[in-house]
Amino acid sequence: MTTITTLTTTTTLDEKRPAIYHEELLIEQRQNARITSRTAQTTQTASTPSPTQRALLLHAAQQPYALVSDHAIPTLLHKDEILIKVTAVGLNPIDWKGPAFNFGIPSLPWVNGRDLAGIVVQAPETTSAAPSRLRKGDLVLVPSTDYRDIRKAAFQEYAVATHFNAARIPASSCAHAAASVGVAFVAAILALGVSFGVDFSGIAECPGPNLVDVLGDVDVGTIPADVRDECLASREGIERPKRGDWIAIWGASTTTGLLTLQIARLAGLKTICVADIARHGSRLHAAGADILIDRHDTTRALEIIRGITGNNLRYAIDIVGRETSTLLQSALNAEIRADGSHAHLLGLTGLPKGEQRDERIVYHTVPIKLFHSSPEVGGAMVLWLERLLETRTLVLPEIVRAEGGLEGANGALEVLRRGDASGKRIVLSLE
Template identity: 45%
Template sequence: MTSFFRRISFQKTKKTPTAAAAVAVPEEQEEEEEEESPLPTPQTQTVLLLHAARQPYQLTENYPVPQVQGEHEVLVRTQAIGLNPIDWKAPDFNFAIPELPYISGRELAGEVVQKPNEKSRLKARDRVLVISTDYRDLRKATYQEYVVAFDYNTVRLPPSISPEEGSTLGVAFVAAALALGVCMGVDFSSVLDGPDLFTLVRKIAPELLAEDVRGECLDGIAGHERAVAGDWLAIWGGSSTSANLTIQLAKLAGLKTIAVVDKAKHGLRLANHTSIRTDLLVDSHDPQRAVDIIRSNLKGKLRFGIDTRGRDTATTLLQALSPSNLATPSLPSAAADETADVDAPPSPPATPHDSTQLSAHLIGLTGLPKQSAPEGALFHTVPIKLFHEVPEIGDALVQWLERLLAQGLVAPPEIIDVEHGLGSINKGLDRMRKGEISGGKLVVRVA
């Protein structure tokens, strides 16, 4: 895949002054060289370390600044960090922690301090969004003052987007784009030359795709079943950040959207919001009534559903999908509607069948029903690791997001509040545990 990143570089020729004549360096050239030169970087930094499950993160000084190793790696100084539910659920439920002590954090906005190789589109002092989906590499975790990132997982921010705004949308964007583009087959090529991920992933040698996501990538949905403009998509848990970006991208692709939310909390905001206003807004308070409303309005036209909450709500959403005769278990209690299932990984996708009959497709961001997919339906999990393991995918997504942000076609999620300093992250995560942050993002300003 090295050839994919081969880019044209312009070599600057320096003239050496002699006794006969001294060559003056133009002021513009001096400014350009200064802009591209590395910024001073300390040897040590302050980080947050998790030493054991069910404990708070510990503020730790004199921790080594991570070192850049590969040709596509850059070093970024942290300015603002977006907090995600996984950051408190992982230690509380003791999962997704590959080693201890551990550094967490999945997205930040900051400034490139070490100039990458000449082939990279990035340069020192670029304002960027870093999207860290590779949770096993602690150099890329965002709860630290300096972070290593792949250039193909790094988004240049336009002047219109502040660091706080930039830190809110990275992981949600990746999850939304892969759910729509890979699991549903949506083609974004008509939206600022966005990626056709369904086609792109099939051009990659199968052995380069991780075994646990290969089936979803290559066999998850057949070509004739791909979602197209005019198709309906229902999102259960429509107030989450991932739902926010999913709705925005789905609308850009011409899909019609349904959001199932707590209307008392989020109904007015979603109904009046330009970017995330849906075609149908359904109250989640009574799950059976929500299913009935969707069925009566769509009349068998709903084939695609995305659940952002967990196993129970995914089971509920399955009953709203067509074919309408799907055999599904009874609905879970309403009390389970707001709680994601975090103690077990999502179920694997169902084995595709050869029938030309259009199927219902259910995508679980945090869980899927316990039972196997019934006849006429397929289950999907989002292959997140494509973003950092396959450079072609990561590069296509971040450069598309750069264009979307520059043109104002994607808006950052609402910022609920801003905390200050790495030491305030524990306080912020406690607020998330208590359910105080809903319908937007909590951000921590670091520098």
């Protein structure tokens, strides 16, 4: 693992930021806690939470994040929530794309950050449904998909999470590597398990949930309206991939791609992975890719996909953008079969538009908010993630650990934006 210290940059202190949280509840957080860090297997004293903390604030689009030291520590608002002392933050492309292109910012100033690991410092004894499975002192990772709730953002020293969105990190795993995996895991599982309807329950190495069945028990009215159709898209058995079917993944070297290929393979699918093979082939091969195709000659890549699948590809996931998803759709066999089933294309970053679309193909976007809006789905996913980590069934992404805490974020995001992190996740260490 490489440690980069050069990523640390100087950021501005902004003393004027208004406190927007419920400070009266902060009393509860002023306890000295002896926290057992299971990574280090040593007992350490968690610093006493004070009413304010350091956080990175976004004051305007196209601006760097500003480090402030007077941001209110978020408070728990209901029994399903826990408070986490953040020790590691995994950086995602959206952390620079959001400010750069002015999206995913509900208001200003805002706190961003989607992947964190840390120590639980506050946990109710019982959740609204059952005794809490999480305790003070647990080391957890949290994919913070609920970006509209500023309390849950990762770019701060303390963050709130719901218990069904926090996975315990086993003692055998590195907390920093675990911080790199959350959002990519959520995207991969929802894409495969909900949008395509892949059943994970038959995986011999580490059985997972059948999310179509999990959703079948959920009151449809509780599924957010804008993702409801996507969540119900693969209820029909004939549309769902079966063991031995091919799936093509364009952008397999992304963190999301690395996880998608492993999960697809565990579920019995045959994976065709498009990436820069000179750079990433060895890693993708080690992760179990069945077929590797270099991304640089796209015409040839499409010919190879058609050839290998006998021109019968029915499932494809693009993790790069509209241009590549449009290419990838041309490798699908778009015919509607005699049983009425369709070819399926999921785009994580863009899909063909307008006339570029083929009406016979079913297009999917990942219903990411299902993870935080459905306790049933979120809970099933984090429990499976815990087992996948515990049993070391998943190969985790390589990480670049950036020392220097939140101060290093702007520099690290610039490395990410330039593409210099190529295939590795940058993780800020807040220890």
